[in-house]
Amino acid sequence: xxxxxxxxxxxxxxxxxxxxxxxxxxxxxxxxxxxxxxxxxxxxxxxxxxxxxxxxxxxxxxxxxxxxxxxxxxxxxxxxxxxxxxxxxxxxxxxxxxxxxxxxxxxxxxxxxxxxxxxxxxxxxxxxxxxxxxxxxxxxxxxxxxxxxxxxxxxxxxxxxxxxxxxxxxxxxxxxxxxxxxxxxxxxxxxxxxxxxxxxxxxxxxxxxxxxxxx
Amino acid sequence: xxxxxxxxxxxxxxxxxxxxxxxxxxxxxxxxxxxxxxxxxxxxxxxxxxxxxxxxxxxxxxxxxxxxxxxxxxxxxxxxxxxxxxxxxxxxxxxxxxxxxxxxxxxxxxxxxxxxxxxxxxxxxxxxxxxxxxxxxxxxxxxxxxxxxxxxxxxxxxxxxxxxxxxxxxxxxxxxxxxxxxxxxxxxxxxxxxxxxxxxxxxxxxxxxxxxxxxxxxxxxxxxxxxxxxxxxxxxxxxxxxxxxxxxxxxxxxxxxxxxxxxxxxxxxxxxxxxxxxxxxxxxxxxxxxxxxxx
Numbered sequence: 001x002x003x004x005x006x007x008x009x010x011x012x013x014x015x016x017x018x019x020x021x022x023x024x025x026x027x028x029x030x031x032x033x034x035x036x037x038x039x040x041x042x043x044x045x046x047x048x049x050x051x052x053x054x055x056x057x058x059x060x061x062x063x064x065x066x067x068x069x070x071x072x073x074x075x076x077x078x079x080x081x082x083x084x085x086x087x088x089x090x091x092x093x094x095x096x097x098x099x100x101x102x103x104x105x106x107x108x109x110x111x112x113x114x115x116x117x118x119x120x121x122x123x124x125x126x127x128x129x130x131x132x133x134x135x136x137x138x139x140x141x142x143x144x145x146x147x148x149x150x151x152x153x154x155x156x157x158x159x160x161x162x163x164x165x166x167x168x169x170x171x172x173x174x175x176x177x178x179x180x181x182x183x184x185x186x187x188x189x190x191x192x193x194x195x196x197x198x199x200x201x202x203x204x205x206x207x208x209x210x211x212x213x214x215x
Numbered sequence: 216x217x218x219x220x221x222x223x224x225x226x227x228x229x230x231x232x233x234x235x236x237x238x239x240x241x242x243x244x245x246x247x248x249x250x251x252x253x254x255x256x257x258x259x260x261x262x263x264x265x266x267x268x269x270x271x272x273x274x275x276x277x278x279x280x281x282x283x284x285x286x287x288x289x290x291x292x293x294x295x296x297x298x299x300x301x302x303x304x305x306x307x308x309x310x311x312x313x314x315x316x317x318x319x320x321x322x323x324x325x326x327x328x329x330x331x332x333x334x335x336x337x338x339x340x341x342x343x344x345x346x347x348x349x350x351x352x353x354x355x356x357x358x359x360x361x362x363x364x365x366x367x368x369x370x371x372x373x374x375x376x377x378x379x380x381x382x383x384x385x386x387x388x389x390x391x392x393x394x395x396x397x398x399x400x401x402x403x404x405x406x407x408x409x410x411x412x413x414x415x416x417x418x419x420x421x422x423x424x425x426x427x428x429x430x431x432x433x434x435x436x437x438x439x440x441x442x443x444x445x446x447x448x449x450x451x452x453x454x455x456x457x458x459x460x461x462x463x464x465x466x467x468x469x470x471x472x473x474x475x476x477x478x479x480x481x482x483x484x485x486x487x488x489x490x491x492x493x494x495x496x497x498x499x500x501x502x503x504x505x506x507x508x509x510x
Contacts, residue, residue, distance in 0.1 A: 072418075075427050084411065161393065164411045173394030176328035179351025183332065 003184045010174045017167040021157040026150055028093035033100025038130050041108055059098040063159050066091045071163035088160040099149045107138030140211040147204040151197050253489040260314040265471035267340050277315045279306045280325040280333055280342035284417050287440030287495050289344045301494040306343040312479050331355045334464050342464035358462030359476035364505045366455025367397050368435030373450045378430055380453030384408045387429040390419035397433045434459050477507045
């Protein structure tokens with residue numbers, strides 16, 4: 001307990017940044033992932049190709065490499081100054097969006113084909129068919145895997161520690177310099193992560209119960 | 216779909232080349248010996264009551280934790296597999312005085328954040344690598360020494376005229392290793408200074424060369440090593456503004472071994488000077504050996 005209380009400044013700062021990274025990246029990834037997911041099932045071949053290319057390229061790149069590119073490659077392009085936190089959020093969002101898109105695509109498959117045909121029959125074009133008929137059902141069907149993607153995102157935020165973003169992943173190096181025993185520090189970090197993930201799990205249970213699709 | 220095939224192939228080829236290079240360095244021959252003329256391998260070592268020494272004898276070798284990315288102090292040349300630097304030679308000296316030759320030393324690179332746990336867990340027998348003696352660390356391990364005294368310094372680009380000492384850091388961006396004591400010091404005592412943190416000092420030096428940061432800060436001895444390696448682009452400015460005493464990390468409670476190494480440092484002033492002159496001293500700086508603190 002002493003390790004936690006004596007170094008509360010580092011723990012609070014670290015997990016505050018972890019939560020900021022997580023929330024902002026989650027929102028961006030959800031928006032981008034939904035767009036890409038819709039592109040992958042759109043009737044326009046070019047959009048399908050772009051969506052497929054993006055998902056396969058980014059999803060197959062290790063997150064560390066993606067972070068490395070944004071932290072060390074981006075500044076060399078001289079496109080304007082972005083903080084390392086912003087760059088980390090961009091990398092995390094781009095990376096997580098591919099998983100969101102793929103989870104959503106599996107959700108589309110749960111929506112009976114008749115639904116899309118009925119929507120077209122009453123004269124809806126692709127946009128309204130997606131947003132009014134298919135996406136709401138698809139989202140409700142994929143809550144558990146979607147939440148797994150976000151739990152993975154929460155843990156992936158620690159990768160940013162190597163790139164000048166002081167979040168939970170840096171706590172250990174800070175406290176090692178203060179001479180705290182590494183194992184106890186790691187146990188505390190793990191315990192706090194378990195609490196955060198539990199919160200996400202509770203949200204998942206709530207959404208599952210409330211949004212269950214009756215078939 | 217078929218448009219992306221050449222691109223994927225190119226990526227795969229790049230990955231192969233990268234892993235190929237990394238694998239190649241492993242086969243490099245490890246036969247570096249720089250200063251073996253300075254000291255001899257002891258034959259009749261008499262060290263009673265040291266559990267660490269008993270363990271070394273039992274395993275037939277001494278396992279020494281070191282750094283490998285600090286030129287002049289603890290550096291591993293990836294091409295030749297040769298380890299060089301002041302800390303490395305100090306480590307070889309200690310090993311020799313305990314009766315272990317070059318082929319009976321196993322060097323292990325341990326990052327700063329893992330040093331205490333590596334000693335506590337017995338992964339290494341001793342640690343020699345820019346290891347500052349602090350009271351907090353003494354709660355977990357013991358220190359022999361100090362064998363070197365330095366302090367926080369500043370490294371800037373060779374053509375930089377804005378920064379001449381730590382007084383000029385306000386409004387500048389300073390880089391150091393993630394969570395290191397120097398960066399914690401900057402955050403606490405220089406609130407107007409922006410900070411950037413990477414895993415290793417080498418990444419900071421790269422960021423400095425790219426102009427992403429204005430200065431790199433850590434122990435001056437480490438910075439002198441980088442400046443000596445690349446004097447055209449880098450220079451060390453100002454005086455040290457903290458005091459760091461480097462010690463040899465040992466398992467806690469091994470008083471016999473600690474006393475043995477302290478005596479070695481105290482009696483071996485000539486060897487110390489010889490090691491210094493061949494490594495850090497090449498940069499032209501002149502330093503005296505600090506007195507050991509046999510607590």
